[in-house]
Amino acid sequence: MIPFSPPRIDDKIIEEVVDALQSGWITTGPKTKRFEKELTEYVGCRKTVCLNSGTAGMELMLSWFGVGPGDEVIVPSYTYCATANVVVHTGATPIMCDVKEDFNIDVSKLEGLITEKTKVIIPVDIAGLPVDYDELNELVRKKSIRSKFTPSTEVQELLGRIMILADGAHSIGAKYKGKMSGTLADATAFSFHAVKNLTTAEGGAIALNLPYRFDPERMYADLCTKALHGQTKDAFAKVQKGGWRYDVVEAGYKYNMTDILASIGLVELERYESDTLKKRQHIYDRYNQLLAQYDWAWTPEFDDETKQSNHHLYLLRIKDVTEHQRNLIIYEIYEQDVSVNVHYQPLPMLSFYKHRGYNIDDYPQAFKNYTQEISLPIYYDLSDEDIETVVKAVVVAVEKVLSKQEA
Numbered sequence: 001m002i003p004f005s006p007p008r009i010d011d012k013i014i015e016e017v018v019d020a021l022q023s024g025w026i027t028t029g030p031k032t033k034r035f036e037k038e039l040t041e042y043v044g045c046r047k048t049v050c051l052n053s054g055t056a057g058m059e060l061m062l063s064w065f066g067v068g069p070g071d072e073v074i075v076p077s078y079t080y081c082a083t084a085n086v087v088v089h090t091g092a093t094p095i096m097c098d099v100k101e102d103f104n105i106d107v108s109k110l111e112g113l114i115t116e117k118t119k120v121i122i123p124v125d126i127a128g129l130p131v132d133y134d135e136l137n138e139l140v141r142k143k144s145i146r147s148k149f150t151p152s153t154e155v156q157e158l159l160g161r162i163m164i165l166a167d168g169a170h171s172i173g174a175k176y177k178g179k180m181s182g183t184l185a186d187a188t189a190f191s192f193h194a195v196k197n198l199t200t201a202e203g204g205a206i207a208l209n210l211p212y213r214f215d216p217e218r219m220y221a222d223l224c225t226k227a228l229h230g231q232t233k234d235a236f237a238k239v240q241k242g243g244w245r246y247d248v249v250e251a252g253y254k255y256n257m258t259d260i261l262a263s264i265g266l267v268e269l270e271r272y273e274s275d276t277l278k279k280r281q282h283i284y285d286r287y288n289q290l291l292a293q294y295d296w297a298w299t300p301e302f303d304d305e306t307k308q309s310n311h312h313l314y315l316l317r318i319k320d321v322t323e324h325q326r327n328l329i330i331y332e333i334y335e336q337d338v339s340v341n342v343h344y345q346p347l348p349m350l351s352f353y354k355h356r357g358y359n360i361d362d363y364p365q366a367f368k369n370y371t372q373e374i375s376l377p378i379y380y381d382l383s384d385e386d387i388e389t390v391v392k393a394v395v396v397a398v399e400k401v402l403s404k405q406e407a
């Protein structure tokens, strides 16, 4: 069976994890601090806070910004549930925006959704393709939009506009007009979950890029405190000589990254540009070449003059199929021992959101993208031979299902 997205676990990773285990320090400590520093350098953002998930990153930033009941946060209708769930946790209301053919939020539809209650927009760089950041950043700075903004906390007052909190779960290493994901929004939440381009098993980070009136060092300290129960010292600081006393300044969360996770991340980051991204690009190119001869294959957008994806997911679409046909195609692919996936079932189709009154008919492009989409395996150890096996399985499956339709 060709798996969908296994992690790359080799001797280097194992050695670094063993090093953490043998160091006697396994929770947040020197390796996490080094990983944060190296991430900041790689991304080019102002500061990075490592956490135990990408979800934690979004929750932390929403809490820091003071989002709560009565507020609205705009999210795309086409994303993983975490993007909207974090909004629900704060007591605010997720407002869903339809997406474009490229799977990303339709910025042209945002203005009509912004109200006096809107505090944050969470765009998602689906599959690692950056959203239209120039248009988005211009929009929240527009006079008519700024004048609607109604701050209710000190930091909201200081920002003076809607915050852009990018869900960059897919997009570390992606670029928009030459600028790295992590520097394109006020803050970006990366995910280092096991299936992501750069993994720490579970894990994530917040890349901070707020205007300089928000002191990055102060923000880093505040977010670390918030991520560890509101404690003014973390475990590493507490074990230093005479460092036992600490205070708790708020009922914070428990979101810190451990040094065991950071040790995986350090190895992953070191080889990310030179090796991981190159391999993923190769897989993409090979899929594109092999699928180019089939009229029914709609290969994914991943590069244009402004956007450079990090090839996180290969979102193939089968032109003009119904949802039922797409499902049959997936079944036939699995019959040939190849794992595929669907990214994503739009949020309004999921019970929780459906029961809250969101209706998929209001998001026609999200529905259309979903019905035709099949994600193909993409991971470091996928060989050229495997790629051919995958494409062969897809071709056999599609032709079988489409020929039934014609019969």
Ligand SMILES: Cc1ncc(COP(=O)(O)O)c(C=O)c1O
Pocket: 052, 053, 054, 055, 056, 079, 080, 082, 083, 124, 167, 169, 170, 190, 191, 192, 193, 203, 204
């Ligand atoms: C688009 C998107 N957002 C958020 C997340 C959440 O990331 P994590 O699992 O690190 O919390 C994911 C993870 O799959 C994701 O794909």
